[in-house]
Amino acid sequence: MEKWHHKNNQIVGDNMPEMPEVETVRRGLNAQVKGCKITHVEIRYQNLITGDVEQFVEFVTGSTITNVDRRAKFLLIHLDNGYTIISHLRMEGRYRISADPAAIDKHSHAIFTLDNGQKMIYNDVRKFGRMQLWNTDDLDDNRSIAKLGPEPLSKGFTFDKLKPRIMRHRKDIKTVLLDQSVLSGLGNIYVDEVLWKVKIHPETSANHLSDKDIQNIIEASNQEMKAAIASGGSTVRSYIDATGHKGNMQNSLKVYGKEGTPCPRCGTEIEKIKVGGRGTHFCPKCQVIK
DNA sequence: ATGAATGTTAGCTA
DNA sequence: ATAGCTAACATTCA
Numbered sequence A: 001m002e003k004w005h006h007k008n009n010q011i012v013g014d015n016m017p018e019m020p021e022v023e024t025v026r027r028g029l030n031a032q033v034k035g036c037k038i039t040h041v042e043i044r045y046q047n048l049i050t051g052d053v054e055q056f057v058e059f060v061t062g063s064t065i066t067n068v069d070r071r072a073k074f075l076l077i078h079l080d081n082g083y084t085i086i087s088h089l090r091m092e093g094r095y096r097i098s099a100d101p102a103a104i105d106k107h108s109h110a111i112f113t114l115d116n117g118q119k120m121i122y123n124d125v126r127k128f129g130r131m132q133l134w135n136t137d138d139l140d141d142n143r144s145i146a147k148l149g150p151e152p153l154s155k156g157f158t159f160d161k162l163k164p165r166i167m168r169h170r171k172d173i174k175t176v177l178l179d180q181s182v183l184s185g186l187g188n189i190y191v192d193e194v195l196w197k198v199k200i201h202p203e204t205s206a207n208h209l210s211d212k213d214i215q216n217i218i219e220a221s222n223q224e225m226k227a228a229i230a231s232g233g234s235t236v237r238s239y240i241d242a243t244g245h246k247g248n249m250q251n252s253l254k255v256y257g258k259e260g261t262p263c264p265r266c267g268t269e270i271e272k273i274k275v276g277g278r279g280t281h282f283c284p285k286c287q288v289i290k
Numbered sequence B: 001a002t003g004a005a006t007g008t009t010a011g012c013t014a
Numbered sequence C: 001a002t003a004g005c006t007a008a009c010a011t012t013c014a
Helices: A019-033 A051-061 A136-141 A157-165 A175-177 A188-197 A213-228
Strands: A010-011 A038-044 A066-073 A072-080 A083-088 A093-098 A108-114 A119-124 A130-135 A271-277 A277-283
Touching: A019 A066, A019 A072, A019 A093, A019 A213, A038 A051, A051 A083, A051 A175, A083 A136, A093 A277, A130 A136, A157 A213, A175 A188, A175 A277, A188 A213, A188 A277
Parallel strands: none
Antiparallel strands: A010 A093, A038 A108, A066 A072, A072 A083, A083 A130, A093 A119, A108 A119, A271 A277
16 A cells, blocks of 8 residues: 555545445545636546547536535536536545645546645546546436436335346346446445345345345345445555545454354354355355255 | 456447 | 356456
8 A cells, every 4th residue: 555644645535435435435525626626637547538538628627516426336526517527436446635746646547636726636556447527417318327226325225116126137136236227336345244134145046035135135235335334434455535534344344355254143154255256255154045 | 476356337249 | 138258457465
């Protein structure tokens, strides 16, 4: 990890975020850059931008950030000119607000100069993250946004909506819960946590779930997201929020990264397997395929 | 030291 | 429409 203790070097993003981590980034950005005018834009990695890079720079330059919103794991940076920057951090994207030139390194792919002397720096070691400019009024027409299923803690996250969306699949439930078009916001950490909580084996076929299972998944997802947001996200590898503090949710994780340690519920060793290509943690005794 | 692993998504193919 | 696999990329770990 780099040194994060630069004075004047505020970190707003963490790597590898799920919804609670993105929410934490959103709050940090609102606290620090809301109302700021973007006086200059530099895109150092052209593939960061989906669409025309020159147009992105042209339209963003001179605009003012009115608010930062979020839909699932997408940040929506609203500008006062009718456009919104749709920003996805993917695996390792992060924002840093700093006036210190040392905050910029070889992994800084977009640099937004603000009228308060700070720079909003987008950093992304693996270069998976993407940004895209879109008409604020037509965000629902954006392909990435349009296909998102209901997200936990939102109005549409109900049994009636979720049941048919989940049950039409016969893939592993873990894979289905990670599919953002079925329901959105959950990622690899929290899906493992949710399935442990409701005692469902990650390789259970989605169409074999009972109504009670679905209801339990909904409740556990809401609880998990709420707790994770309240904790400022999970710091599994590294994490510092907008005010320089770590998240706390990693201390509450029961199975993610806990392979070889006893299940907090029954004492059986947590196992790690691969499901749908993703590392998957579960208790072989609590979570059995029916 | 090679291969596998890493909080993700989009885009192909069948 | 659904399922499964691959790519995008850099770094760390076994």
